[in-house]
Amino acid sequence: MERKITIAIAAIVLIAIVIGGYVIYYTITPKPSFETIYAGFVYVGPIGDYGWTHAHDLGRRIVDEKYDWLNTTYLESVPEAEAGTAIETLISKGCNVIFTTSFGFMDATYEAAQRHPDIIFFHCSGYKRYKNMGTYFAEFYQLYYLNGLLAGALTKTGKAGYVAAFLIPEVVRHINAFALGFREAALARGFSDPKVYVLQIGAWYNPDKARQLARVLVETYGCDALAFTEDSPAVIQYCQELYEGEGKLVYAFAHYSPMLEYGPNVTVSGQLVHWEVIYEDILLKIHDGTYTTENLENVDYWWMLGQSAVELGADFGVPINPVFIDDLKSVTLTDKLTGETVSAYDLVMQRLNAMNKTVPDFDPFTGPIYANNGTLMVQEGEKLGHDELWTMQWFVQGVEVIEQQSSL
Secondary structure (H helix, E strand, C coil), X not given: CCCCCCCCCCCCEEEEEEECCEEEEEEECCCCCCCCXXXXXXXXXXXXXXXHHHHHHHHHHHHHCCCCCEEEEEECCCCHHHHHHHHHHHHHCCCCEEEECCHHHHXXXXXXXXXXXXXXXXXXXXXXXXXXXXXXXXXXXXXXXXXXXXXXXXXXXXEEXXXXXXXXXXXXXXXXHHHHHHHHHHHHCCCCCCEEXXXXXXXXXXXXXXXXXXXXXXXXXXXCEEEEECCCCHHHHHHHHHHHHHCCCCEEEEEECCCHHHCCCCXXXXXXXXXXXXXXXXXXXXHCCCCCCCCCCCCECCECHHHCCEEECCECCECCCHHHHHHHHHCEEECCCCCCEEEHHHHHHHXXXXXXXXXXXXXXXXXXXXXXXXXXXXXXXXXXXXXXXXXXXXXXXXXXXCCCCCCC
C-alpha cells in the first residue's frame, strides 16, 4: 500500500543587519531537509515483468522495509516519452527524491532536476548529471563474460545466440562480454570459429517477440546456447519447452531475476542484481546529509561484483545449476592466463573469485581484443576503462548481428 505523502513547506527566515544606521533585511530559504525521505520510482516496465523492473522494485521494497524515515512509491509501465509527466506526478505527491530507471528517461530527468533545485534525482544507466542529479548502475559485464565461458564450455555446435532488447552501449557491452567468454572457452575446446548471433527485439519487454527470435536463433542459425536482454523469462521458457517436448537441450542464461524455476533443465546460470545495495547506500547518504541538492554532479555509481551489487546465478545462492556441474567438471580447458589445464567449472570459479574484489585481479576487456571486422581495438595488456565501456558501439570478434527480415 502506498504511504500517504505530505509536503513540508520551507520556512522563510528574515535576518536584519544594521549597517551605518540602515537596516538591511536578508531573506534566507533553509536548505531542503531529508530527515524524512519520500522517494518516488519511475519504472519503464510492469513490476511483474520478472526482469529489470521487477528487480528494481524488489530493491525498493527491501530498503523501504528497513528504515522508518523512508517512504516510497512508484509509477510502473511509463513510456519513455512520458517520463517528464511521471516525474511531475511524483513531485506533486510530495516526493523529495526521485529515481528514474531507464536509459530513455535521462533527458526528462535532467530537465526536471533543473526545474526543481530542491529535489534530489538519481538516474539509472545514463551519463548526464547535475548538481542535484546523480547517476547509478549495477554493471553486469563480468557476469556475462562468466556466462559466456559456461556456454562455450557446454556448446555442441560452437554457436550461441543473443536476444537483445536494443543495441545501445549497455547491451552491446554485455553481448561483447558474453562473446569474449564464449570464444575463449570454445576455442580452447577446438572450435575454429565460434559465433554469437544477435537479433534485436526493439523493446525492453516483449515476451512474444523474444520467444520468436529465440526460435529463429535455434532453428535457423543452429545456436544451442542463448543469452538475452529482455524483461521476462520467455527465452528460458522456450528452451525448457524444447527440452520437455523434443528432448532438445538449448542452454539458457537468466537475466536480472532468478529464473531457474522457469527452466530447471536448461538454465545454467545467469546474472542477478541487488539494486537494494545501491539504493540503500544512496538513501543513507541523502538522509545523513552526505548527498545534498548541491553536490551530485560527479556522483556516479558503477558497482559490480566487488561491491556486492551483482551476483552470478540461476537463482540467489546458486551460481551454477547443479544439473550442469558434473558436465562442466568433465570439460578441460587451457587457462589462457596461466597455461594450466583446468576443468571448465574450476576456470569459471577462478575468474569469479578474481573479479569479486573491490579492485579486481582480472577484467574481461583486457587486450588484445579485435572487432568483428578484424580491427585491433584493445592493445595487448591494455584494459578498457569506464568511458570506453559506457559508450561501446562496436562488436568483438565472433559476433554477428543479423539483419532481420520482415517475416521474423
